[in-house]
Amino acid sequence: xxxxxxxxxxxxxxxxxxxxxxxxxxxxxxxxxxxxxxxxxxxxxxxxxxxxxxxxxxxxxxxxxxxxxxxxxxxxxxxxxxxxxxxxxxxxxxxxx
Amino acid sequence: xxxxxxxxxxxxxxxxxxxxxxxxxxxxxxxxxxxxxxxxxxxxxxxxxxxxxxxxxxxxxxxxxxxxxxxxxxxxxxxxxxxxxxxxxxxxxxxxxxxxxxxxxxxxxxxxxxxxxxxxxxxxxxxxxxxxxxxxxxxxxxxxxxxxxxxxxxxxxxxxxxxxxxxxxxxxxxxxxxxxxxxxxxxxxxxxxxxxxxxxxxxxxxxxxxxxxxxxxxxxxxxxxxxxxxxxxxxxxxxxxxxxxxxxxxxxxxxxxxxxxxxxxxxxxxxxxxxxxxxxxxxxxxxxxxxxxxxxxxxxxxxxxxxxxxxxxxxxxxxxxxxxxxxxxxxxxxxxxxxxxxxxxxxxxxxxxxxxxxxxxxxxxxxxxxxxxxxxxxxxxxxxxxxxxxxxxxxxxxxxxxxxxxxxxxxxxxxxxxxxxxxxxxxxxxxxxxxxxxxxxxxxxxxxxxxxxxxxxxxxxxxxxxxxxxxxxxxxxxxxxxxxxxxxxxxxxxxxxxxxxxxxxxxxxxxxxxxxxxxxxxxxxxxxxxxxxxxxxxxxxxxxxxxxxxxxxxxxxxxxxxxxxxxxxxxxxxxxxxxxxxxxxxxxxxxxxxxxxxxxxxxxxxxxxxxxxxxxxxxxxxxxxxxxxxxxxxxxxxxxxxxxxxxxxxxxxxxxxxxxxxxxxxxxxxxxxxxxxxxxxxxxxxxxxxxxxxxxxxxxxxxxxxxxxxxxxxxxxxxxxxxxxxxxxxxxxxxxxxx
Numbered sequence: 041x042x043x044x045x046x047x048x049x050x051x052x053x054x055x056x057x058x059x060x061x062x063x064x065x066x067x068x069x070x071x072x073x074x075x076x077x078x079x080x081x082x083x084x085x086x087x088x089x090x091x092x093x094x095x096x097x098x099x100x101x102x103x104x105x106x107x108x109x110x111x112x113x114x115x116x117x118x119x120x121x122x123x124x125x126x127x128x129x130x131x132x133x134x135x136x137x
Numbered sequence: 138x139x140x141x142x143x144x145x146x147x148x149x150x151x152x153x154x155x156x157x158x159x160x161x162x163x164x165x166x167x168x169x170x171x172x173x174x175x176x177x178x179x180x181x182x183x184x185x186x187x188x189x190x191x192x193x194x195x196x197x198x199x200x201x202x203x204x205x206x207x208x209x210x211x212x213x214x215x216x217x218x219x220x221x222x223x224x225x226x227x228x229x230x231x232x233x234x235x236x237x238x239x240x241x242x243x244x245x246x247x248x249x250x251x252x253x254x255x256x257x258x259x260x261x262x263x264x265x266x267x268x269x270x271x272x273x274x275x276x277x278x279x280x281x282x283x284x285x286x287x288x289x290x291x292x293x294x295x296x297x298x299x300x301x302x303x304x305x306x307x308x309x310x311x312x313x314x315x316x317x318x319x320x321x322x323x324x325x326x327x328x329x330x331x332x333x334x335x336x337x338x339x340x341x342x343x344x345x346x347x348x349x350x351x352x353x354x355x356x357x358x359x360x361x362x363x364x365x366x367x368x369x370x371x372x373x374x375x376x377x378x379x380x381x382x383x384x385x386x387x388x389x390x391x392x393x394x395x396x397x398x399x400x401x402x403x404x405x406x407x408x409x410x411x412x413x414x415x416x417x418x419x420x421x422x423x424x425x426x427x428x429x430x431x432x433x434x435x436x437x438x439x440x441x442x443x444x445x446x447x448x449x450x451x452x453x454x455x456x457x458x459x460x461x462x463x464x465x466x467x468x469x470x471x472x473x474x475x476x477x478x479x480x481x482x483x484x485x486x487x488x489x490x491x492x493x494x495x496x497x498x499x500x501x502x503x504x505x506x507x508x509x510x511x512x513x514x515x516x517x518x519x520x521x522x523x524x525x526x527x528x529x530x531x532x533x534x535x536x537x538x539x540x541x542x543x544x545x546x547x548x549x550x551x552x553x554x555x556x557x558x559x560x561x562x563x564x565x566x567x568x569x570x571x572x573x574x575x576x577x578x579x580x581x582x583x584x585x586x587x588x589x590x591x592x593x594x595x596x597x598x599x600x601x602x603x604x605x606x607x608x609x610x611x612x613x614x615x616x617x618x619x620x621x622x623x624x625x626x627x628x629x630x631x632x633x634x635x636x637x638x639x640x641x642x643x644x645x646x647x648x649x650x651x652x653x654x655x656x657x658x659x660x661x662x663x664x665x666x667x668x669x670x671x672x673x674x675x676x677x678x679x680x681x682x683x684x685x686x687x688x689x690x691x692x693x694x695x696x697x698x699x700x701x702x703x704x705x706x707x708x709x710x711x712x713x714x715x716x717x718x719x720x721x722x723x724x725x726x727x728x729x730x731x732x733x734x735x736x737x738x739x740x741x742x743x744x745x746x747x748x749x750x751x752x753x754x755x756x757x758x759x760x761x762x763x764x765x766x767x768x769x770x771x772x773x774x775x776x777x778x779x780x781x782x783x784x785x786x787x788x789x790x791x792x793x794x795x796x797x798x799x800x801x802x803x804x805x806x807x808x809x810x811x812x813x814x815x816x817x818x819x820x821x822x823x824x825x826x827x828x829x830x831x832x833x834x835x836x837x838x839x840x841x842x843x844x845x846x847x848x849x850x851x852x853x854x855x856x857x858x859x860x861x862x863x864x865x866x867x868x869x870x871x872x873x874x875x876x
Contacts (some may be wrong), residue, residue: 056177060174076253078252079253085401086847087337097612100608103553103561105554112551
């Protein structure tokens with residue numbers, strides 16, 4: 041009984057672990073890379089949004105002067121635009137394929 | 138099922154080795170499928186460990202004493218709830234729990250990052266597998282939880298009575314969760330160093346794991362303190378015990394890390410510092426695990442010393458330290474900061490200073506904790522160190538940390554103008570000065586300078602946090618015209634990391650005010666009194682009303698009911714008891730073994746917001762020893778005679794003798810009530826202890842808020858003000874997601 045149970049566990053483990061190796065390699069790797077790049081950019085965009093909101097809250101709660109806020113906000117928004125452009129490029133490349 | 142359990146561990150070890158190979162090959166050859174396959178090996182490892190854990194726990198629940206660790210760590214008289222948790226009171230079982238938690242958290246981390254940081258993940262995965270290999274290897278080679286005995290005893294030794302406490306059942310899994318969660322950012326930091334991707338990506342993907350580690354370790358530490366306060370019977374909650382310190386050190390470094398990563402995320406600064414902090418935290422997590430298991434430093438919390446395990450842990454710690462140093466030196470050029478500190482009066486400067494103080498505090502605790510070992514190595518004599526060795530260093534540093542935790546929230550990033558500084562500091566500073574002035578007016582409080590400073594610093598933090606909430610709500614109301622409660626709820630919901638952090642700061646301030654008050658103004662005394670007699674403490678009259686006693690199959694209890702009065706007013710009634718668990722040592726005598734086993738105390742506690750009244754009894758059962766010895770002699774003789782009888786009569790005779798033994802034990806125990814003698818009581822009156830527990834709950838709540846994931850910005854209702862048109866036309870549409 042114990043031997044059969046162990047055999048079943050081994051079979052399930054081998055099946056689960058080898059699944060990516062059995063799949064079509066080339067397309068999966070490519071898809072994985074693109075999905076990874078998009079996820080990266082989306083995370084970077086979300087982090088940048090949070091930074092912009094943080095700076096605004098700092099200004100509204102009296103920790104940042106309007107002048108400093110303007111400079112920081114401008115920089116952060118430019119960075120956000122860069123990220124969104126990169127995201128657009130990667131997304132459109134993926135759609136074209 | 139023991140065979141299945143052991144086989145699962147061996148298969149788990151194979152999965153670990155495969156995982157290392159597949160991850161490294163995938164990283165070097167750029168084969169994503171191998172990395173994916175390796176990740177799945179981690180899921181498989183977690184699954185196998187979970188099944189092995191369940192098999193072992195079922196053995197504990199069913200009191201299957203053929204398993205060696207069930208026989209040594211449980212018994213039929215151990216309550217069901219404690220039997221379920223007794224698995225991690227044993228060395229082997231706790232190592233298995235370690236593997237289960239490490240593989241589970243690793244699986245979660247690898248699942249969440251399966252499409253992120255592809256250059257870092259394979260190496261991080263390999264490091265996590267290497268750590269799992271170490272712990273599964275210990276279970277397979279040196280600490281087999283599935284070892285069985287063909288000659289199983291009919292009764293187990295039972296769970297250590299001191300561990301029969303609700304918090305102790307949650308405390309170890311929380312600490313282990315903290316340690317194992319810390320290893321996730323540790324592994325990703327190593328991955329970032331190997332791959333050379335040293336931006337903020339590795340921090341962004343593991344920040345929550347560091348925060349969860351901080352939270353779990355913090356909860357674990359507090360539960361341990363609570364257990365110490367209500368179970369150990371010495372009257373305190375923190376003894377600077379090596380095992381307590383082992384959990385505190387990584388928690389302190391993790392606190393520093395959680396703050397300093399914000400500087401890297403926002404400014405691209407402190408890269409060397411951040412990787413060093415997390416590498417140190419991870420290594421300290423393993424040092425902590427080693428201290429619990431090694432017994433190299435005397436501690437009531439440690440397992441029995443095992444030289445094989447000790448050598449293995451020392452080897453792992455050495456590899457971690459040398460490997461970390463080598464990687465940081467190797468990548469020193471890539472770890473240069475992208476920006477410089479603009480001003481010494483800025484949030485990043487405060488964070489940096491706070492980091493230095495936290496690391497200094499950790500260094501002090503490390504040095505004093507290990508001083509007995511260092512001293513023994515140099516002089517040949519082990520020196521024991523206690524709380525007085527820590528206090529002169531820890532107290533001033535703790536005050537500075539609390540003060541900085543108030544300054545951080547009210548100061549801005551990059552630079553701050555004098556006008557803003559005045560505006561933000563005025564209210565908290567006035568509150569702190571008022572508190573100091575009022576308390577200094579009381580002569581007895583004013584003479585405790587450090588306590589006074591802690592109260593002032595704590596008041597500053599609480600006022601600063603309150604001010605931040607007030608201003609945040611006002612700012613939100615100005616934009617949205619929401620009612621204050623709605624504005625408060627939405628403010629916190631939208632800025633969980635920030636306001637969760639502020640709540641943590643306030644909670645820590647409350648907790649440390651409680652610590653300062655309860656350690657500086659505690660009143661304690663020991664008194665030996667009989668029923669009807671009284672003793673005075675801190676203006677209270679404590680009267681020993683009556684003795685109590687109880688005998689069950691599990692334990693014998695000797696207790697007391699105490700009435701506490703102030704003047705003519707009844708304040709509270711305290712119930713305290715001292716329990717004895719039977720020893721399995723036959724040389725103690727057939728009756729004596731019931732009175733000479735392990736002991737535990739139940740504290741009589743009246744907890745209040747301003748003051749705790751705490752009492753514990755030591756019944757001193759010496760007056761019973763003569764009767765116990767007499768009973769042992771008589772019963773031993775009768776047992777010898779019974780055993781000499783033919784088998785049919787023997788069982789009956791033994792049964793009768795055991796019944797008589799039980800009656801004798803009950804009668805002896807009841808003598809504490811019928812012929813009471815003087816018992817010794819430790820009585821303590823401590824102010825503000827409850828603030829420590831409440832502060833901890835507040836801090837944990839804040840931690841949970843900070844940890845809770847933000848909703849993705851894209852799902853929010855667009856509502857950007859029209860003034861934000863400076864962005865390029867097309868992406869500007871998405872900038873609406875900001876608000």
